[in-house]
Amino acid sequence: MSEPKVLSGRYEVRALLGRGGMAEVHEGVDNRLGRRVAIKLLRSDLARDPSFHTRLKREAQSAAGLNHPGIVAVYDSGEEEFVESGGSSVSVPFIVMEYVEGQTLREVLNEHGTLTVDEALNVIAGVLAPLEYSHRNGIVHRDIKPANVMLTPEGDIKVMDFGIARALKDNSGLTQTQSVVGTAQYLSPEQARGEVVDARSDLYSTACLLYELLAGRPPFVGDSQLAVAYQHVGETPQPPSFYNQNIPPAVDRLLLHALLKDRDTRYQDAYTFREDVLAARDGRPMSFEDDVEATQAYPMMTPPMTAPMAHANEAEPTPETGPVSAIMTNQEERPPQKRSRAWVWIGSIFVLLALAAVALWVYEINKPPEVIEVQVTDVANMDADEAESALIQQGLRVDRDEKYSAEVDEGKAIETDPPGGQTVEKDSVVKLIISSGPESVKVPDVSGETEEQARKIINDAKLQAGTHISQNSPDVEKGVVIETKPGDGQEVDVDSNVDLVVSSGMVEVPDVAGKTAEEACKILEGDDYRLGCKTEEVETADHDEKKVFEQSATGGNEVKQGSEITVKVAKKPPEPSPSIPSVPGGIPTAPGDDDGGDEDDKDDKDKKDKDSMGGGLFDDWSEGIIGN
Structure with missing residues (x-):
């Protein structure tokens, strides 16, 4: 098992908790303080894009300046060098955050469905409290949605993920790039139009969140983000009771006020919105209900019914009840007044022109950017760094990988995927394949195997069984492999030749002439030769006594394993008997006398x-x- 990654020599990265569009969140441990943390790491495929570095850095800066129990705390941030599969390193930013037990509201909705009215209002009150704090400190979240709100087992609310948050005083970014930032189902109308956002945009998104907690769906849905954005800009939502009849009229009025298109007429601050949420929960009057003009700002809406039934039940709203109450009670609307047909046509034309302008504007800001294509450079046989640099200069992103190759030198480019010469979109990812040299394998140990079996083992190991080399051996049976060349365990290229040293079953006889019988037998019978030894003494005066002067197989000759060698050892011959000389008369004389x-x-x-x-x-x- 590989060792866990440790960031900044302190934060140990453990199990993956979840993935988002920009980052991965892991469980972690702060080894210095011994506490459990959550670690947010930028996704590796985005690590080379400076804009994502900036977003994660901005998130850390935004959240780190907010110290509120309803906001997930940020403890630390930094960057860590990671080595990619191709061997190149990339700097990956990370954020160390408070670890929160619990579920996101998205998980709660998926598992349990809609909340009760009281539960939903309590949750939203818990969201608006930290938003009030962040707005007071000049930070707009800009991405309030179910996935960014956590509910702890104790019932506490935690707002997280300030990844696209921006300071209220910072007017750059959106108007310059004309890009829509946020999640389509929770966009405020001003966000959908690409205008500069403020705290009221967060309140609109929070109202969308409350709507989904009660109705089981956002106020607007569509086949595409463009369709949803268009509805935020130009359509009025159904009251949530249209989808859930258990929702009281007070909550309908609360949400329809919070979802007004003009941000100057809906809630202006999180504190007021939160107080009205609690008032609706407790059955108290809400702030906007004392303002007749505000209540009359609601557009007329009717639940789906047949046309005759609709006209039969329509009634004129009164200032006391307001149009929302009229919708809830299905009262009859006053008969339509006669109007000039010309004004009807003029009004219709203006409405159509306005809708067309809005549609064109939404299309322009959301149409896909112009596709720029480039032809991938052929980088075969270029040095790895040189090849990568050539591709990056074309505006391509490079993902290195390695591959064995016997044709291309180690460290040089083999090819790219897509291949060189093919046309791709600019900023596409191109896989750069670098040679790691020929594939190498270890020579297997085939000693003790028959030559036939040894050749099969070597061939199975992606090697070639080569030359048969016969070698004498005192103990390895004839036809059995003694060793290989190169030796077993050595790293060699795939398809390399491996020669086999095979026992001949013969032993080369050593020359033991001049040795004593004991010395000669010790050599012959030793591990180097393992031959039999027989001694034979021969009387001779021509050789040194007790020395071998002859052997049955001459030194240097080959004999079969275990053969017996007879060695002849010189023995001194007996001395001749001495003669006794005599003299005439029978008187012996001593030998050597000079008297005849x-x-x-x-x-x-x-x-x-x-x-x-x-x-x-x-x-x-x-x-x-x-x-x-």
Whole structure:
């Protein structure tokens, strides 16, 4: 398991809590203070866009200056370098915030449906309190919606996500870019028209939120954001009781007043709106109900019914009840007065022109920007940084990735996706594929395997079994692999040749001449040769005694494993017996005397010969004959 990311050496990033259009929110821990936090990280695919850096920084600055129990607190912010899959680094901004247990109102609506009247009014009172505080401190939220309001298990309300908030004194941005900022279903008419917003825009969005909590849907819905924005600008909403009959008339009047198109006629501050919310909850009169002119500002609306029934039930509203009350009680409207047909036509034309102008204006500010296309540069074989720079200069965003390649050197570009030469929109993301060199694998250990099995293992490892190298071995069976070249465990390129060193089953005999019998046998029988040893002593005076002078297999010759080698060891021959010399008359003389010893020896020998042939009688006879 990989180690958790730690930001600024302090904030440990843990489980993902949720994703938004701009950022991801993770659970985290402040290791310095030991407290649980929420960490908002800019999405990695937006990290190279300076405008999103600015938005997250503005959110941190806006919320950090607001210290209210109903606003999610910001503790810290910063930037952290992240290494992308391609090896390049990118600076990602983050915000460290208060961790809030609970659910967003969007989750509550999805899981439980609409709230009761009292619950909805209490929630909105909880939203308006922190908004009053932020407005007093010069900050407009500009994106009040169910997903940005949390309800804790204790029933507390927390407003969060000041991502598009702006100071009241800051008039830049919207009018310059002519862009609509916010979420379509909760846009105020001035936001939809691209005008500078103020605190009253937040109050309109809060009214849209209350409407959805009660009716189960926003006041305006449509097939597109443009259609919804158009309705905010030019249409009057149905009272929420049209969708939920349990809503009392006082709440209808409250919401229709809060949703007036002209911001000068609806609620001017969060405090007054909140007081009226509590008044409607408690059955007390609301602030605008004492103002006859204000109550008469409501447009006439009727619930859907057939045309004859509608005219039958229409009645003229009185100053005491106002038009909203007339709608609620389905009273009859006074008969229409006769008017000049010309004025009717003129009025109709003006209305049509006004609607056409509004429609054109809404289309202009929301029409898609002009598409600028560029042709992707062919960056094959360029250095990685050089290739990325070339693509960025074209106005493209680059996402690096790596791929093994035996044809392209490591660190150079292989290709792009889309490929070079293809036309794409400017600011598109182009994947840049960088070579990480040839794919390498480890040589498998095939020692002890038969050559056939070893070749199969090597080929299965994306390598090529190469040359058969025969090698003598004292203990590896014939035909079995001793080792590989390169050796096992070494990193080599895919499809490299790996030679096999295979046992021949033979052993090269060592030369033990001149060794003693014990030394010779120790060498032959040792681990290097593992041969048998037989000694044979031979009497000879021609070689050193007790030394090997001959062996049955000459040193350097090859024999089968375990063969027996006979070594001949020199043995000293026995000494010859010494001779005893004699002298005439039978008196022995010492050898070496100079008194005719050699001659005496000869005579003695002759005498012995004679004795062997017949003894002294023959000798005497022969001497007599000779003497005569």
